[in-house]
Amino acid sequence: MSEQKPAYRGRVKYDDKTARKYQVRKEGKHNAEMRMVDRAFALVPKTHRVLDVPCGGGRVTVHLAKKGYAISSADLSDSMIAITRETVAKNKFNITVEKQDIENLTFNERHFDTIISFRLFHHFPNPEIRQRAVTALCRVARKYVALSYFSPASMTSVKRKVRAALGGKKSEKHATPLKEVESYFAKAGFKLVKDFAQLPLIHTMHLALFERVGESKP
Numbered sequence: 001m002s003e004q005k006p007a008y009r010g011r012v013k014y015d016d017k018t019a020r021k022y023q024v025r026k027e028g029k030h031n032a033e034m035r036m037v038d039r040a041f042a043l044v045p046k047t048h049r050v051l052d053v054p055c056g057g058g059r060v061t062v063h064l065a066k067k068g069y070a071i072s073s074a075d076l077s078d079s080m081i082a083i084t085r086e087t088v089a090k091n092k093f094n095i096t097v098e099k100q101d102i103e104n105l106t107f108n109e110r111h112f113d114t115i116i117s118f119r120l121f122h123h124f125p126n127p128e129i130r131q132r133a134v135t136a137l138c139r140v141a142r143k144y145v146a147l148s149y150f151s152p153a154s155m156t157s158v159k160r161k162v163r164a165a166l167g168g169k170k171s172e173k174h175a176t177p178l179k180e181v182e183s184y185f186a187k188a189g190f191k192l193v194k195d196f197a198q199l200p201l202i203h204t205m206h207l208a209l210f211e212r213v214g215e216s217k218p
């Protein structure tokens with residue numbers, strides 16, 4: 001990728017080497033994250049057409065495809081897209097994986113019933129990018145958006161803050177209060193259905209499910 005000054009490192013970080021490295025994940029951590037996805041998707045009908053963006057190497061894509069969702073995937077990194085395509089083929093699913101920028105999705109309005117955006121929002125360094133991404137997701141989602149974010153109300157976040165205050169390395173990961181996340185969605189016409197914590201008050205990772213205001217169909 002040839003961007004000169006990316007607004008955040010996560011935008012350009014995933015070249016072939018980094019993308020491959022990202023696939024090696026601790027099993028316990030992966031399972032805990034997928035349990036959180038399952039808790040949110042317990043509210044999402046199996047008939048929903050789902051978009052996974054960013055799909056990374058496709059672990060959420062495959063997890064949801066195995067549950068029977070009709071899923072499409074997208075990411076900005078060519079290396080990640082290649083890995084998802086391999087993963088999808090290995091699992092014998094027929095899933096479209098395409099290159100998209102979450103800040104400017106090119107799908108038609110309400111093209112998907114539900115969108116999941118997992119493990120990217122905490123990379124966004126400022127409110128402008130956060131709002132742009134949420135607005136793009138909400139434009140393309142007919143009913144639900146499930147968005148992961150890092151909560152400041154957690155031991156992990158407090159530890160990161162203390163470390164930075166004591167002169168340690170400043171984290172590139174940004175915690176955002178739920179109220180702030182809700183305000184981005186409110187501007188895009190969505191309201192919170194439920195917030196799921198990976199491990200309440202201990203772990204920073206949350207997944208919040210939002211729904212379009214006034215949408216009556218399931």
Ligand SMILES: C[S@@+](CC[C@H](N)C(=O)[O-])C[C@H]1O[C@@H](n2cnc3c(N)ncnc32)[C@H](O)[C@@H]1O
Pocket residue numbers: 010011012014053054055056057058059060074075076077080100101102103117118119120
């Ligand atoms: C930490 S990975 C998470 C991937 C996947 N959701 C998972 O949990 O395994 C973050 C992903 O965001 C992608 N990404 C970064 N900026 C993006 C953007 N503006 N639009 C779409 N994808 C982006 C990266 O290429 C990377 O694959």
